[in-house]
Amino acid sequence: xxATTTKHSLLAGVDIGGTKIHTLxxxxxxxxLASARKKTKSEGGFRAVxxxxxxxxxxxxxxxxxxxxxxxxxxVGAPSPIREDGVAVHAPNMGWKEVPLxxxxxxxxxxxxxxxxxxxxGTLGEFHLGAGKGARSLIGLFVGTGLGGGIVWNGExxxxxxxxxxxxxxxxxxxxxxxxxxxxxxxxxxxxxxxGMGRKFAYEIIxxxxxxxxxxxxxxxxxxxxxxxxxxxxxxxxxxVVETLHEAMTYLGIGIANLITLLGPERxxxxxxVLEAFGKTFLPLIRKAAEEATHPPASFSDTKILLxxxxxxxxxxxxxxxxxxxxxxxx
Amino acid sequence: xxATTTKHSLLAGVDIGGTKIHTLxxxxxxxxLASARKKTKSEGGFRAVxxxxxxxxxxxxxxxxxxxxxxxxxxVGAPSPIREDGVAVHAPNMGWKEVPLxxxxxxxxxxxxxxxxxxxxGTLGEFHLGAGKGARSLIGLFVGTGLGGGIVWNGExxxxxxxxxxxxxxxxxxxxxxxxxxxxxxxxxxxxxxxGMGRKFAYEIIxxxxxxxxxxxxxxxxxxxxxxxxxxxxxxxxxxVVETLHEAMTYLGIGIANLITLLGPERxxxxxxVLEAFGKTFLPLIRKAAEEATHPPASFSDTKILLxxxxxxxxxxxxxxxxxxxxxxxx
Numbered sequence: 293x294x295a296t297t298t299k300h301s302l303l304a305g306v307d308i309g310g311t312k313i314h315t316l317x318x319x320x321x322x323x324x325l326a327s328a329r330k331k332t333k334s335e336g337g338f339r340a341v342x343x344x345x346x347x348x349x350x351x352x353x354x355x356x357x358x359x360x361x362x363x364x365x366x367x368v369g370a371p372s373p374i375r376e377d378g379v380a381v382h383a384p385n386m387g388w389k390e391v392p393l394x395x396x397x398x399x400x401x402x403x404x405x406x407x408x409x410x411x412x413x414g415t416l417g418e419f420h421l422g423a424g425k426g427a428r429s430l431i432g433l434f435v436g437t438g439l440g441g442g443i444v445w446n447g448e449x450x451x452x453x454x455x456x457x458x459x460x461x462x463x464x465x466x467x468x469x470x471x472x473x474x475x476x477x478x479x480x481x482x483x484x485x486x487x488g489m490g491r492k493f494a495y496e497i498i499x500x501x502x503x504x505x506x507x508x509x510x511x512x513x514x515x516x517x518x519x520x521x522x523x524x525x526x527x528x529x530x531x532x533v534v535e536t537l538h539e540a541m542t543y544l545g546i547g548i549a550n551l552i553t554l555l556g557p558e559r560x561x562x563x564x565x566v567l568e569a570f571g572k573t574f575l576p577l578i579r580k581a582a583e584e585a586t587h588p589p590a591s592f593s594d595t596k597i598l599l600x601x602x603x604x605x606x607x608x609x610x611x612x613x614x615x616x617x618x619x620x621x622x623x
Numbered sequence: 624x625x626a627t628t629t630k631h632s633l634l635a636g637v638d639i640g641g642t643k644i645h646t647l648x649x650x651x652x653x654x655x656l657a658s659a660r661k662k663t664k665s666e667g668g669f670r671a672v673x674x675x676x677x678x679x680x681x682x683x684x685x686x687x688x689x690x691x692x693x694x695x696x697x698x699v700g701a702p703s704p705i706r707e708d709g710v711a712v713h714a715p716n717m718g719w720k721e722v723p724l725x726x727x728x729x730x731x732x733x734x735x736x737x738x739x740x741x742x743x744x745g746t747l748g749e750f751h752l753g754a755g756k757g758a759r760s761l762i763g764l765f766v767g768t769g770l771g772g773g774i775v776w777n778g779e780x781x782x783x784x785x786x787x788x789x790x791x792x793x794x795x796x797x798x799x800x801x802x803x804x805x806x807x808x809x810x811x812x813x814x815x816x817x818x819g820m821g822r823k824f825a826y827e828i829i830x831x832x833x834x835x836x837x838x839x840x841x842x843x844x845x846x847x848x849x850x851x852x853x854x855x856x857x858x859x860x861x862x863x864v865v866e867t868l869h870e871a872m873t874y875l876g877i878g879i880a881n882l883i884t885l886l887g888p889e890r891x892x893x894x895x896x897v898l899e900a901f902g903k904t905f906l907p908l909i910r911k912a913a914e915e916a917t918h919p920p921a922s923f924s925d926t927k928i929l930l931x932x933x934x935x936x937x938x939x940x941x942x943x944x945x946x947x948x949x950x951x952x953x954x
Binding site: 373381382429443445450451452453454455456457458459460462463464465466467469474476479543546549550551552553554555556557558584585587588590591594595 | 704712713760774776781782783784785786787788789790791793794795796797798800805807810874877880881882883884885886887888889915916918919921922925926
């Protein structure tokens with residue numbers, strides 16, 4: 293069914309994450325021709341990260357057997373709001389503030405580059421190629437170190453006036469509640485993220501003297517526990533971990549309810565490391581919490597709540613989709 | 624500048640509220656040619672309310688000196704979600720459940736009728752003709768007995784999959800918090816509405832024995848105090864009223880922050896009886912609370928927070944706009 297273009301139109305999609313850079317080269321049907329990964333090592337500074345991005349693209353191009361000039365464009369997802377001029381405004385995980393992401397990469401690569409917030413393009417990827425395929429509207433929620441999100445409405449990302457919107461994790465659901473990394477209190481992310489859960493672990497273990505298997509599994513730092521370790525502790529029925537995860541997934545359900553109450557999207561897709569590890573286990577609990585908090589109750593059943601299906605590729609694929617959309621708009 | 628159509632195209636806009644029905648007849652520039660009002664008297668039942676709607680339209684048409692057949696369409700705003708088939712799904716204030724609003728009025732009037740949730744068309748009215756004029760995106764918040772809202776994005780109402788979305792008042796901002804009329808806990812409306820404030824008044828006065836001028840001004844019922852009485856008590860610096868209104872406006876600011884964090888609209892417009900009475904007084908407090916809770920902080924300044932400008936006419940005018948848009952879509 294798909295129309296094949298006479299001229300082959302290749303794209304690269306890059307996911308710059310806190311721990312790794314992940315690059316894909318795709319064809320005009322978004323079939324993956326090659327992939328390459330490197331550690332981000334953000335402590336080396338912005339310029340070093342950019343060079344490592346270039347290395348992954350070079351490597352992937354080599355695997356695909358193409359020169360960089362065969363790429364029509366490169367799309368980048370990064371953990372920052374991205375301004376219209378391609379500047380990454382603020383990426384605390386990376387230590388970036390107002391860095392010229394697009395300009396730097398275009399200078400190094402000599403290929404058109406577009407960039408967008410990672411959760412926005414991750415949602416766009418799921419919308420076009422994953423669990424959102426065929427929907428008119430989709431909200432993506434990605435639970436990992438933080439809680440990121442994206443909103444796609446009638447096929448378009450909602451980014452707000454300053455391209456900083458869809459910050460789903462910083463919706464306040466508990467006025468005066470748990471302190472969030474952003475400085476506010478009661479953000480959804482303060483309950484539904486590894487950082488948020490980590491605050492509770494630290495409080496309960498260190499300040500309240502509560503015992504937990506976490507003191508053995510990850511003795512020194514509760515601030516960003518690996519999902520695999522959380523899973524191990526959960527499977528061993530550690531009471532603190534069970535209680536904290538249940539609380540987190542209940543809050544996630546309430547956050548989802550708010551999004552249905554406000555926007556009534558056709559689908560909500562849940563991804564990120566925590567949900568890749570726990571999604572199947574907790575989906576019934578999440579749905580129940582969402583159903584109990586949605587208004588009006590009758591509207592709940594019109595939104596499908598699904599697990600993301602692109603896994604680790606969502607951001608890189610979505611970045612490639614965004615690159616193609618940007619090219620199409622320029623024509 | 625405005626193009627005048629050769630054929631005069633008149634519309635009626637009707638606002639069916641809990642206490643009054645308000646009808647306007649407007650020309651193709653939305654100039655008001657006539658208006659008529661009647662008490663709703665919803666206790667008489669759905670059919671009686673429909674007949675009173677017809678009476679206001681007849682009366683307004685008589686004032687305008689036109690026959691009903693001169694109306695191209697009638698737009699109705701009602702305090703209920705309205706299904707695609709014109710059924711008003713659920714209007715607790717009116718005692719309506721699944722009533723055939725559009726069908727009944729078309730049968731009685733023999734003119735095309737469209738209907739939509741009152742806060743949605745109120746927002747549409749402000750978007751086209753009021754404080755939202757010229758914006759791309761607008762969220763309206765109307766504080767009265769309840770807290771209603773509407774979202775207009777790229778000129779279109781966001782109504783969600785089941786046309787029940789934009790229920791801004793039922794976004795949960797305080798998990799486990801104050802009970803809301805909808806049955807949930809911690810909805811924004813439970814803090815930011817006359818019903819919500821009434822619960823606090825009743826609790827403080829009746830259960831806590833706290834003294835307040837309200838016991839003299841409105842001795843028997845705190846559940847839906849007139850805005851003018853609230854204003855009087857506030858101007859007399861009644862501590863309970865001052866404290867409760869400050870709390871309500873702070874919560875309103877936090878709700879606004881959530882909407883900016885999620886959607887980053889160009890403008891947010893505040894209307895309804897409470898804000899008509901207190902808007903000018905509290906706008907700085909509302910803005911401050913919103914600014915303190917928006918994420919990222921830099922995105923706050925890109926959304927303008929304004930008072931609504933159409934007052935009591937917002938819903939009827941918005942309903943007329945909606946009627947014209949519906950006609951245009953049919954062509």
